[in-house]
Amino acid sequence: MQRKGDLEESPRARTNVFEMLRQLCWKGSGAVALGWGFYVLFLVLSTHPCWESSDCWAALFIGSQGATKFAATQTIRSSGKTSSGSATGLEHIVFGIAASADKWKWRKEYIDLWWKQGKNRGFVWLDRETSEPWPVNSPPFKISEDTSRFKFTHPNGYRSAIRISRIVSETFRLGLPDVRWFVMGDDDTVFFTENLVKVLGKYDHNQYYYIGSNSECAEQNMVHSFSMAYGGGGFAISYPLAKALARIQDECLDRYSSLYGSDQRVHACLAELGVPLTKEPGFHQVDLHGKLLGILAAHPLTPLVSLHHLDVVAPLFPNMSRVEALQHLMKAVKADPDRVVQQSMCYDRRRNWTLSVSWGYSVQIYGRIMLPRLLEYPLETFKFWMGWARFPFVFNTRPLSQDPCQNPSVLYMETMNDSGSPEIFSSYTRQAEVGEKSCNATVNNPEEIKRVRIVSHKIIVDWRQAPRRQCCDLVSSGKSDIEISIRNCREGESMSPP
Structure with a gap:
C-alpha cells in the first residue's frame, strides 16, 4: 500500500527543484554571455586598424611620445629589409657586364669609376680573351658560351645580341652563394652602387622582379618596346626570376630570332614568364646627344642609379x-x-x-x-x-x-x-x-x-x-x-x- 508521501511531492522538494533549475539557467546564460563577449572582443581586435601599424599599439599603450620614439626605432630597424629579414646590401648583388675584347681597352675606364674591388661581385663577359694581360683592379672576366646554334634573322643587327642576352642566365649557373639580384649593364654603363642598393632594397628579392627603365627617346621605345628595360641603362632581375629565366631561355631565344637587341630578347623571354617591367627612372639609357645638363639639373625625384652612352654625350662638366x-x-x-x-x-x-x-x-x-x-x-x-x-x-x-x-x-x-x-x-x-x-x-x-x-x-x-x-x-x-x-x-x- 502506497503512502501519501509517495504520491504527493512536498513543498520543500518543489523548492529544491526550482532552485536547481534557476542555478542551471543562471550558469547557462553566464556561459553564453561570456562566449558572446569573447566573440565580440575578437571581432573588435581582429578588425582594429592597429593590426596594420605597430605605431598604433604603441600610442595606445605607451602614449604618443613613446610611440614616436618607437616608430623611429622601427623605421631604422626595418629600412631596406625584405621577407628574408635582413637589409639588401652590395654583397647581395652580382653584376654581369657586357663587353667585347676589341673595345675593352677603352671602355674599362668607365668601369674603374664605380667598381669597388673586394666589395662588388660580378664578371665582365667577353666574346674572347683580350690580347693584353687582364688588369688586377678590374672585375674578373668570363668568356661567354658559344651561341652559334641559335637562330638570328635580323637584317641589320649583330649576333652578339644573343650572347649578351644570356649573361644573366650564365651568371646564375655559376651557383654563387647569397645572391639576391643579378644586375646587367654595358661596359660603358656607370652605376652609382649606393643608390642601386637603395632602389633594390625597396623590393622583395624572393619575388619575380624585373627592374629598369625605358629609353628617353619616344621613337626608340616605339621601335623596340615601351615595356622593356634598356640594357645600357642597366636592369635588375631577382634571384628566383633569374632561375626561371635560365630554365627557359635557350628554348625561348629561337622564337625571337628576328629581334634586334639583347635587351629585347631578355624582355621577350620574361614576357613568356608573365613578368612585367617595374620601372625605376633612376636607370638612364641616355639615348641622347649633346649636353646632359638639362636632364641632370631637373632629375626625377628618385636616386641616380646609372648613366650610359657616355662616349657620345658631352662631358658632364665643362673643360x-x-x-x-x-x-x-x-x-x-x-x-x-x-x-x-x-x-x-x-x-x-x-x-x-x-x-x-x-x-x-x-x-x-x-x-x-x-x-x-x-x-x-x-x-x-x-x-x-x-x-x-x-x-x-x-x-x-x-x-x-x-x-x-x-x-x-x-x-x-x-x-x-x-x-x-x-x-x-x-x-x-x-x-x-x-x-x-x-x-x-x-x-x-x-x-x-x-x-x-x-x-x-x-x-x-x-x-x-x-x-x-x-x-x-x-x-x-x-x-x-x-x-x-x-x-x-x-x-x-x-x-x-x-
Missing part, C-alpha cells in the same frame, strides 16, 4: 674630359649619394630671381620668377638619338631661348667639402664654355654671380616612403656670390614664388 668629369661627380656621390642631382628650388625675393639647385652638379639662376612646375621640365640642352618623332622625348621639356638673357646662368660644382661631419659645404662657379653666348644686360644680370655656396646636411632617405623635394633658403645674396641652405621642408611648407 674636363669625360672621365675627369665623372670622377668629379663621384666626389658628390661619395659625400651624399641620396642627395646627388636632387633638385631644390628657391627665390631671391629682393632681385626677383629663381634658383634651381641640382645638388652636387649645378645651380641655375634665372633673372625672373619661374614656377616650380616649369623648373621640373628639363631644358633641351640635348638632342634625340635619331628618328622622326614630332615629340621625340618621353618627358616634358623646355626649349632653350635664342635670347641668352632668357636662359639661366649656370654654375657648376667646383668643390665638395666632405669632412665626415653631418654638415657638407659645396661651392658652384661659373665656367666659360666654348660657343656660349652671354647675357649683356646691365641691370639685374644673374651672370654677375660668380659663386654659389651651399650648406646641407647628409641625408639618409627611405625611398620606399612618399618622395618630397627638399627646401632651400637664401642665406645671403651679394653682388657676386650667394649662399644657400638646403633642408627638409616643414609640414605644409610650399615652394610658392613671391
Whole structure:
C-alpha cells in the first residue's frame, strides 16, 4: 500500500527543484554571455586598424611620445629589409657586364669609376680573351658560351645580341652563394652602387622582379618596346626570376630570332614568364646627344642609379674630359649619394630671381620668377638619338631661348667639402664654355654671380616612403656670390614664388 508521501511531492522538494533549475539557467546564460563577449572582443581586435601599424599599439599603450620614439626605432630597424629579414646590401648583388675584347681597352675606364674591388661581385663577359694581360683592379672576366646554334634573322643587327642576352642566365649557373639580384649593364654603363642598393632594397628579392627603365627617346621605345628595360641603362632581375629565366631561355631565344637587341630578347623571354617591367627612372639609357645638363639639373625625384652612352654625350662638366668629369661627380656621390642631382628650388625675393639647385652638379639662376612646375621640365640642352618623332622625348621639356638673357646662368660644382661631419659645404662657379653666348644686360644680370655656396646636411632617405623635394633658403645674396641652405621642408611648407 502506497503512502501519501509517495504520491504527493512536498513543498520543500518543489523548492529544491526550482532552485536547481534557476542555478542551471543562471550558469547557462553566464556561459553564453561570456562566449558572446569573447566573440565580440575578437571581432573588435581582429578588425582594429592597429593590426596594420605597430605605431598604433604603441600610442595606445605607451602614449604618443613613446610611440614616436618607437616608430623611429622601427623605421631604422626595418629600412631596406625584405621577407628574408635582413637589409639588401652590395654583397647581395652580382653584376654581369657586357663587353667585347676589341673595345675593352677603352671602355674599362668607365668601369674603374664605380667598381669597388673586394666589395662588388660580378664578371665582365667577353666574346674572347683580350690580347693584353687582364688588369688586377678590374672585375674578373668570363668568356661567354658559344651561341652559334641559335637562330638570328635580323637584317641589320649583330649576333652578339644573343650572347649578351644570356649573361644573366650564365651568371646564375655559376651557383654563387647569397645572391639576391643579378644586375646587367654595358661596359660603358656607370652605376652609382649606393643608390642601386637603395632602389633594390625597396623590393622583395624572393619575388619575380624585373627592374629598369625605358629609353628617353619616344621613337626608340616605339621601335623596340615601351615595356622593356634598356640594357645600357642597366636592369635588375631577382634571384628566383633569374632561375626561371635560365630554365627557359635557350628554348625561348629561337622564337625571337628576328629581334634586334639583347635587351629585347631578355624582355621577350620574361614576357613568356608573365613578368612585367617595374620601372625605376633612376636607370638612364641616355639615348641622347649633346649636353646632359638639362636632364641632370631637373632629375626625377628618385636616386641616380646609372648613366650610359657616355662616349657620345658631352662631358658632364665643362673643360674636363669625360672621365675627369665623372670622377668629379663621384666626389658628390661619395659625400651624399641620396642627395646627388636632387633638385631644390628657391627665390631671391629682393632681385626677383629663381634658383634651381641640382645638388652636387649645378645651380641655375634665372633673372625672373619661374614656377616650380616649369623648373621640373628639363631644358633641351640635348638632342634625340635619331628618328622622326614630332615629340621625340618621353618627358616634358623646355626649349632653350635664342635670347641668352632668357636662359639661366649656370654654375657648376667646383668643390665638395666632405669632412665626415653631418654638415657638407659645396661651392658652384661659373665656367666659360666654348660657343656660349652671354647675357649683356646691365641691370639685374644673374651672370654677375660668380659663386654659389651651399650648406646641407647628409641625408639618409627611405625611398620606399612618399618622395618630397627638399627646401632651400637664401642665406645671403651679394653682388657676386650667394649662399644657400638646403633642408627638409616643414609640414605644409610650399615652394610658392613671391
